[in-house]
Amino acid sequence: MATKYIFFTGGVVSSVGKGVTAAAIGRTLKERGFAVTAQKLDPYLNVDPGTMSPYQHGEVYVLDDGAETDLDLGHYERFMDVRLNRVCNTTTGQIYAEIISKERRGDFLGGTIQVIPHITNEIKRRITLVAKTTNAEIVLVEVGGTVGDIESQPFLESLRQLRRELGRENTMYIHVTWLPYIGATGELKTKPTQHSVSELRSIGINPDMIIARSDYPVERSLLDKISLYCDVDRRAVVPMTTTSVLYEVPLLLEEAGVADFILERLGLETRRQPDWNLWRRLVAQVRREKPKVKIALVGKYVELHDAYMSVREALKHAALHLGVEVEILWIHATDLERGRSLEMLEEAHGILVPGGFGSRGIEGKILAARYARTHKVPYLGLCLGMQLMVVEFARYIFNDERANSTEFDRTTPYPVIDLLPEQQQITEMGGTMRLGLYPCQLKPGTKAAQAYQESLVQERHRHRFEFNNTYRQVFEEAGMIFSGLSPDGRLVEIAELADHPFMLGTQFHPEFLSRPTRPHPLFKAFVKAACEYARVPIQPFEMEAV
Structure with missing residues (x-):
């Protein structure tokens, strides 16, 4: 069959939930037997979010092939349980860089380069490339931002053209909009939605479906009004x-008959009846009253929880399957440096230090690692969190506070963390790290091997620095176990302490491969250790992969 495309646009305000909506609709279509995938079109001029501050953009989500992408791709992968690639996130920066590169080579034979047709042709090429690289039958394409944004116009024009080129039977437009609530009158308003649809129609796109988001129940009369005035x-x-409950969204869409309408609109027939039993059990498990375990997340961007979206979800996945509820204590690393938030660290049953870059808050994270080591509190370090666990251990065994990573102190006498050799001559920041999926050989009998129940695993990376092998022997003699190495033995992938209930750090980012129906083994082991520390009974909730 011809590939079907579903295009998602946003109205009224940004952050309305297009990514979750697209991911959840993808899940409903997958449940009916179709091969689905998704793409995010980001209108910003950055090539990718890799060099953007998490305060601006939330977390950077890394794919198997090393692409640094928008956090919505995390929603796509978690809901649809698919593995995406770099063509699944396209930015204006990538489009213009490609076109300008071609112009400099003379590919356009001296012609004038214009938004139409050159930019729009490149956008369309990248959209249709997704199906070719993933063998998907249905591609869900989300346009970032809101209708009316200047930077979104080339993308919307491309979507308009695609309906003409691919055929109405192979394309569908879904507009996700917001119904604001007026407290003074106690009513929801549809006028902003009408205006956003009018704006969309003015550029030649007539939505086939409108998802009306709201914090309050929507009366039938309002839906009738939207249908009438928006001609849907x-x-x-x-x-x-x-x-x-985030993972309830596919069930709500199923109840609303969204997938059936989409298949009817695209001329498709359901291949199998959807089975939501496991998904319903998962949602019921979320809502069930469960004993709590407190996990301190010590980071530098904790004011914006989206900066640690995948970490937060991975903790929730693990807790769900253990029959407990995770309460995350968000601790700013700089507060620990200033002697604040110590009481939150003391009440935690587990401590997690996530990845990050830059020197701000580093000593606070090291303090968290020291507290975990000396008080035998379960600890999980991710990327930078592993590196600082190593730095703290070095300061302990060498009895010298000058031990450090060369990322933060180039003159340290104990450079226990140093640049990867291949990174020494690199000057550009974007897309130049060790990125993507790499193998890790596990050492039998270790906590890591016990968690995975495998000897060789593949995990996603995003880092420039690594453990300095000069210190490997002295660390092993002092009680650190390097339980995961690259297959050639050159790179340390996992480190753990021998005389500790659970103190483990990974050079990679396991959070990117956690799924609601299949929690990551290391997160599950960590949360289980936190439960044991807190003496909280676990009630394992086993679920097959959906």
Whole structure:
């Protein structure tokens, strides 16, 4: 069959939930037997979010092939349980860089380069490339931002052209919009939605479906009004009230008949009846009253929880399967440096230090690692969190506070963390790290091997610095076990302490491969250790992969 494309646009405000909506719809279509994938079109001029501050953009989500992408790709992978590639995130920066590169080579034979057709042709090429590289039958394409944004216009024009080129039977437009609530009158308003649809129609796109997001229940009369004024089939005006359980969204869309309408609109027939039993059990498990375990997340961007989106979700996945609830204590690393938030660290049953870059808050993270080591509190370090666990251990065994990573102190007498050799001559920051999926050989009998129950695993990386092998022997003699190495034995991938209930750090980012129905083994082992520390009973909730 011809590849089908579903295009998602946003109205009224940004951050309305297009990514979760697209991911959840993808799940409903996958449940019906179709091969699905997704793409995010980001209108910003950056080539990718790799050099952007998490305060600006949330976390950087890394794929198997090393692409640094938008956090919405994490939603796609977690909901649909798919593995995406770099063509699944396209930015304006990538488009213009490609076109300018071709112009400099003379590929356009001296012609004038214009937004139409050159930029739009490149956008369309990248959209249709997704199906070719993934063998997907249905591609869900989300345009970042809001209708009316100047920077989004080339993308929207490309979507308009694609309907003409691919055929109406192979394309569908879904507009995700927001219904604001007026407290003074106690009512939801549809006028902003009408205006955003009018703006969309003015550029030649008529939405086939409207997802009306709201924090309050939407009355039938309002849906009728949206259908009338926006000229959309009444069945295709779908209310989506905010839910406290993220993974309930596919079930809500299923109840609203969204997938059936989409298949009907695209001329497809359901291949199998969807089985939501496991997914419903998962949502019920989230809502069930469960004993709590407190995990301190010590970071430098904790004011914006989206900066640690995948870490947060991985903790929740692990807790769900152990029958407990994780309460995350968000601790700013600089507060620990200033002697604040210590009481939060003391009440934690587990301590997690995530990845990051830059020197701000480093000593606070080291203090957290020291507290975990000396008080035997379960600890999980991710990337930088592993490196600082190593730095803290070095300061302990050498009895010298000058031990450090050369990322933060180039003159340290104990450079226990240093640049990868291949990074020595690199000057550009974007996309130049050790990125993507790499193998890791596990050492039998270690906590890491016990967690994975495998001898060789593949994990996603994003780093420039690594453990300095000069110190490997002295660390092993002092009680550190290098339980995961690259197959050639050159790179340390996992380090753990022998005389500790659970103190383990990974050079990679395991959070990117955790799924709601299949928690990551290391997160599950960490949360289990935290439960044992807190003496909280676990009630394992086993689920097959959906």
